Structure formats: C-alpha cells, structure tokens
Amino acid sequence: MNLLAPIATSTIATVAAVLAGLLVIAYILKMRRRHFEVPFSTLWQRVLKEKEATSLWRHLKRLLSLLLLVAIVGLLLVAALEPEFGGAREESRAVVIIVDASASMKTIDEGDEGKDSRLDAAIEQVGLLLDGMSAGDAIMIMRMDGRATPLSRFHGDLAKHRKALSTIKASDTPASLTTSLGAAADALRWRKNPLIILVGDGAYPEDALASATWNGSEETPSSEGTPSFVHKELATVDLEGIDVRYQPVGQATDNVGIISFNVRRYISNKLNYEVFIEIQNFSKEPVTRRLVLFSGDSEINVKELQLAPGQKITKIYPDLGGGDDSVLRAQIETIDDGASDAFALDDEAWALMPENKRQTVLLVSEDNLYMEGALLIFEHLDVDKLTPAEYETALTSGELPTYDAAIYHGYAPENVVPAPTHLLYFKPFGPHSPFPIHGTLERGRITQVSQTHPVTRWLEMDDVNFDVLDTFSVDTSAAEVALFKSIRSPVAAAKKEGRRKVAAFGFGLQGTDIMLRVAFPLLMVNTLDWFAGADSDLITTYTTGRPARVPLDGTYGISEVAVTTPSGAQQKAPLREGYATFFAAEVGVHKLVAMQGGEEVAEIQVAANLSNAFESDIEPSAELLLAGQKLERPVPGTATPRQSLWIYLCLMVLLLLLVEWYTFNRRITV
C-alpha cells in the first residue's frame, strides 16, 4: 500500500491535532447526561450499592465509545493521505508533467487539417503518458506559458488529471521554461524517483535552455585552493537527481511573423509619425507577404514584401500622417487568398501613439514677440493673446473660453483660469506666484537641470545667460519638483494639482538670451507636451509574458487600477508610486483605468504584442539540449492496476458511524 500523501505531513499533523481536540470536546459534550426525574431515588441508591462491583464494564463502555470515535477520525485522516493498493513504494515515482501552453502551441500544423492545434496534440500525448503511469506514481500537471501554473497536486487520480488537462488553453505569451523547470524542481524536492516530462514544441530561447544545472551546488575553491564556500548560481535551476524527459509535439510548418512593431510622433510635427516594424520569415522557402498598416480600421499603408528563407526585414515608415485613431495595427497577409498562416498570432501587432490633439493656448502678456513667435511655429496650437488688463476683464465677465493651457508672462493673477486648464508662468511675482519666491540671483546661471522630468528632458542650459533669476521655495513633500537649479536654489519648478499641471520659471524673456538658444523651443514643446500628456518617452507597447510597468499621471494615493484586456476580461493591477504593474497575457490593446472615489482619475491604453522571435519560430525541435544534456523521450511505464482505498475507508467510517449510532441507541456505548 502506498500513501500518496498529497497533503504535507505537517498539515496532516496539524489537522490531526485539531481533530483530536475537537474529538475530545465532542466526547466531553457527549458525556453530558440526560436528566430523569424519579419519585424515590432511595430505591435506586440501594440498587447501586449492590451494583458498584460491576462498574468496570461501565468504564469499558466509555472507553469503547471513545475508541470508536478515535477509529472514525483515524480512518478519515488515513483516507486524506490517499492510500493506494497496487505498486511497490520503492518503485513509485513523483512526476511533474509540464504542458507547454505558450503562444507557439496555437500553431495549427499542416497535417492536422486545420483542426487541432499543437496544444491539442500535446494534451493527447499527456493522455498517453498518463495511461502508462504505474500505480503508486504521484503526478502533478503543470501548465507552462509566461508563468508556471500547477493544475493539480501530486496524486494518482488519472480522471482528475484528465479533467485538469481539458482546461488547458494556449495563451499569447512566450514559454517561461526556466520558471516552469524551477517550479517543477521545487515541487519534486525531497521526493523519491523524481521525474519531469516536458511536452511541447521546443520553441524555447537558448538562454533558458542553458540556465539549468545537473550538478547542483558547485564548490568554488578559494585562493588557497581549499573550498571556502558553496557557490550556487541562484538564477539557474538545480536539476540534480531529477530525470528530465522531453516529448516533442508539432510538425515542420512555415511561418512569417512580426517580431517588432512600434510608432512615434515627430517632436516638431505632432501630426505625423513614423513606424518601425520587423518581420521575419521562419520558413525554409522564400515567401511573399502583404504588410498592411491600419490606423483604427482605416488602411494607411500597404506594401508587398519578398522574404528569403530566414530573412528578417526591418522597415521604417517615415512621415505617416493618415488616420485619426491613436491605435496602429500592422497585419501581414498571404498574397494567395487560399493560403493560410499556421501561426496567426504573430501576424498582427499593435502600437499606440499619443493622441493627435490640437491644443488651445491662452497667452497673457504685454506684447511679447519672442513668446508669440515661439508659439506660432507649432502647427497643432491655437493661440489667443490677452494683455493682463483684458484678461482680468474677460475673466470677471465670464467671457473667457476654455483653454487647454494658459501662459502668464511676468504676471501672476489672483484669479487663474479654472481647472483643468494647465498653467505656465514666466517670472511670476507677488503673493499669487504658484511657488513662493524665496529671493533673487543677479546674473545667475543654471547649474543643474532635472533630467528625469518631461519638461526639462534633452535641455542644455549651461550657455544661457540671465540678468536676474528669481528663486522659488519648493516643497518636495507635496510632490513639487525643482526643474532648474542655480547652485542649490530652484529657479524653475513644476507640480500637479489634481488633474491640473503647473510649471513656473523664475525668469522672463526680457534680460536673457534663452530665446536665441535651441533650448527655448524645446522647453516650450516639452512643457506643452507634458500638459497634453504626450510624453514622447512614454512606452505604450509591451511584449506579452512579462510584467509591464506603466506610468499613470495623477494617481497619488491610489493602490490599484482596473485593467480591461483585449478579450474584455477585467482584472486588477497594483499601482505604486504612479506606476501600474500588470502581466500582459493577451495580444492586443489593454486599457488601464485608475479610479478614486468613484471617479476616473487617469486612463491609459497600452499595446501588448508577442514580439518574440523564439516563439514565432514554430519549427518544432525533435531534440532538446538542456544545460548541454540531450533530453531523452519518456519511457512508457508499466501500467499496473491501481486501487484507491479512500472510498473504502470512508465506507468503513460510515459503517462505524452506524455501529456507533446503533450501540448508542441500545445504550451499549455512551
């Protein structure tokens, strides 16, 4: 008889202790006697005096009752250990079957008449392997995609394993071989006759196949030549003592896939953008494909590509301007309408670009040629100019329209344009300055530029001269940021007030030569882009199977975001310090929404693509070299009949309960 012990011994011990406690409590409760009223207890006392000598049986009856309860609980615990008949303990194996459910397993091979995917073939193979398992073998099924997911604990119930197998669906992520092997090795630690069977198409990167070791801990000699400490590569998977087998599935099939896709807008012309795409032919034959670019549902570019065997084409499409949608989609199609691609997942890729939006800007300043001129060069801006007096009148009379941004030059009004209009100040002064003015610097120079803030990115301010620089008091604890510093004094700062963004510079355009430098238009572009949320460094295209870290503006104090996947599924993702971290498991466009108090605070869309050449190379590997060692095929075991005993134990428990019930009612037990 074997004990499969699907539950850890410590857990069983804890459960046994708790049950023992409960049993004693139940026994004590059961000992509570029924009360019967008699008219004359003297007679009973006389009888009992005579019966004292026979009280031993009474004690034995109590003991018998307790023994029955102990037997019932004991049998239940043994049943929990899933004992089985049929198989010697020494020969039984602990087996982890890793089923590759990565993106490449969605491939529909030619011989399968377009019906079954590689995953179906893998499940069939696992079924055959299960048929060959010996009685006493404890088996665990593990799904491998971007993560390793055990679908069962170690047990020998083949019906349950088959049921678990039927739930496996191929995902859109590359296979994480290292994670899966590590999880399997950990699960098999301390178990006898450990065996890992990997069932897949072998589409794994070289570094994953190399990050394993068969020798376990390696001693590294010290300089004196004696072993000083045990060195272990923590990143590698220790497979020492574990038999690893590989069962390949799949057939040789052609594939052409997009392995890289991205888009960016031009800094100088926000209306246009350029697209970067990489396409590779993984087949052994030359192929012709049509590449179509979509903006939303509109085709914006179509190209026909000739690809030699194994050829990778890198293309950049400059000055694209069509379409109004921010979602770009690339799709490769076969020329021949009848032809089909065996692996459709990498035929499509998505990219997102900052929204192409015109900004309305209010400039409040006395005549300011440099500022007006700088704003005029941006085609996507609509600029209105008011003097401070006109501004006050318009604001008081309520005739002021809504703007995306307001620029105050040499002026800090008491009443500013209502939120969410963003505010930019040049040389604010007086009590209504967005940042308190700490002092002034004569002929000061900017010595430090924040390279991390979007407003000051790429700026070079060393050669800019100023007559006078105002210095600000910046409260970093309120998330205010110093953009420029002169020695240690902030002379430019930025902050967020809810959804409104505010930037202020401690200088005007008089008394400086900044307008003659490249830095000035760049500063304006950066600031207006920051206001618009069009961060040119923002990455919105990710690969599946890896945690994506996405910045979300204005999410201070929010701990999670709602993620809507391309299939419409809803999930939650943690949000820390303005960054949401989520695992992209589907190809397509994901929507992240941060909510606070029932209101939407921030929203962003990100694209996730397979973009993995190893996964797109769907040529199955008949052989696999893991850490330099060729993996053998699994040997079918001798299927021996297995018989689970738990059902019989439960029947015995039922029988004992009936006996207990019968004897209790007959007053044989108490």
Add this chain to the structure above:
Amino acid sequence: MAARAKKAAKIEDDRSSLFDEEFLKKLEYLHMVSRKTFVGQNRADRRMRKIGSGIEFADHRKYSTGDDFRYIDWNVYGRIDKLLLRLFEEEEDLHIYILMDASKSMLIGNPLKLHYAMQMAAALTYVGLANLDRVGIVPFSENLHPHLPVARGKGRIFKVFDFLRGIEAGGPTKLEVATQSFIHRYKRKGLVIVISDFYDPSGFEEGINSLRYNGFEPFVLQIYDEKEVNPSFHGDLTLVDCETGAAKEITVSKSLIEAYKREHEKYCAELSDFCSSKNIPYFRTHTKIAFDELVLTIFRQGGFLK
C-alpha cells in the same frame, strides 16, 4: 422546550374533569353496591368501638371504688360472689380521616398519582358521608396542608370536590412528621385512611405506628405508577429525586432495571408485611386500575365498612 414542558405539566395537572357527571354516577353506584352487598354481613352504619353508656353489652370489669352501682352485675355477684361492673359499647358517629399524600412525588405518573388519590379520597368520602359518618380530608407532605374539616351529610360532597381540586401539591414526603401533627390536631379517634405512595426516605413505620399508638385505626392505601416499577430509560443519565433534588449519575442497564424492580417489589412487600403484622388493612394499586374497581375490592375485602 421549557414552555412545552410547562404546558404538558399544566395539561396533566388539569383537575377540572376529575369529578364530572360520570364520576358522580360511579359514586352513587358504589354507594348502592355498598349498601346491597355488605349490609347483610356488616351492620349498616359503622360504629366506633368505644366503651361507654350505650345499650349493647360489651364486657365486664372489676368494680372499683367510685364506680356507678347501677352497672354492677348482681347476677354474677350472686353466682360467683364477685363484684363485676357491666360495660356497654357506646354508640357514636364514626370519624373517618383521609390522610392524603400531596407531596411532589404524587405529581408523577400518567394519570398523576395525585389525581388518582383525589378520586379515591372523593369516593371513600362519599361512601362515608352516605353512611352518616363524619369525614374529613387532610392532605400532607412534609407537614399537614390546609384540611377539610370533619363533617357529615351527603350534601357536602360538592364541597369535598372543591376542596380536592384546590389542593396544592409539593414538598417532600415526611409521614412521621405529618402524623404527629395530625394526632395533635385531631383528638377524636377514628379511621385514618392513608393514601400515599409511601416514598418516604425516613420510612413509613413510625408514621403508621404513631396513628396506632394514639388510638386511630390506620387503613393503608398505596398508589404507584406503572412506570415507577418498570422504568423505560437506559444508558448514562442523571437521576434526580423529584422531592429532594438529589442527583445521582448512573448507567442504566437491563440488569439494573431488573434489580430496581426487585428492590421496588421488596419495598412494597415490606409495607404490606408491616401492615399485616399490625392487622392494618392494606391495599396497593397502580393508577391504571379504575378507582371504582379498587373501591369495590376494598368493600369486598372489608376493613373499610364493618
């Protein structure tokens, strides 16, 4: 559950139908039977054995100074030359006291032993009143409860019913204490019918003997419930004495039940033997036997009507 038990107890102790029309018919029947059946063998009205100034000769005794000369039997003096005084049986109304157990143990049984005792008391009272005797009812437990004064006349039977209905039962049985109180309270001797289960931890002998020693004629009627003799409970349980509240944890088995039955029988036999040895009429009945049947049995065996 407590409410249900209370309700059940209330139903069981419902005394409203104890003395209904049917009951009255039975009483009348008993009276007729007593007159027809027993008149021939016993004198119609029972008389007290008291030596006094009656007309029926009873005995002789030696003359002593101060005796009335008129009662000297001169015929005897002429024959044997001794002065003997003639004694006559004094005729007077018989006093019948019904000493009825109203302790808590009488509230057990189905029907309640107390109800059965009440019906027996009512029946015997009626027969007594109908025979022109004086009858009083004295309930007791650890002492005497409020009593129904001795009186005669059939018309009082409804007062008897009312009194019986109003008896408040409770307390432990202390027969000796109760009889001592009874003796001190009632000076006129007479027949004392003790209706009880005789479940007195201190015993029944002293109580009955007290009556005997003080010139009363005890008449013992023991009532029990069948369940008392043949308990139906088994297993581990706590027995609680309904009168004393004393609890005893026991494991009841078949053998223990058998032993208990024997002990109960032995106890009853002790009471029966005691009464036989003292020439005291003794009757034992369980509550399933109809009261009128028992009364007839009593009549047949004598001791109540002479």
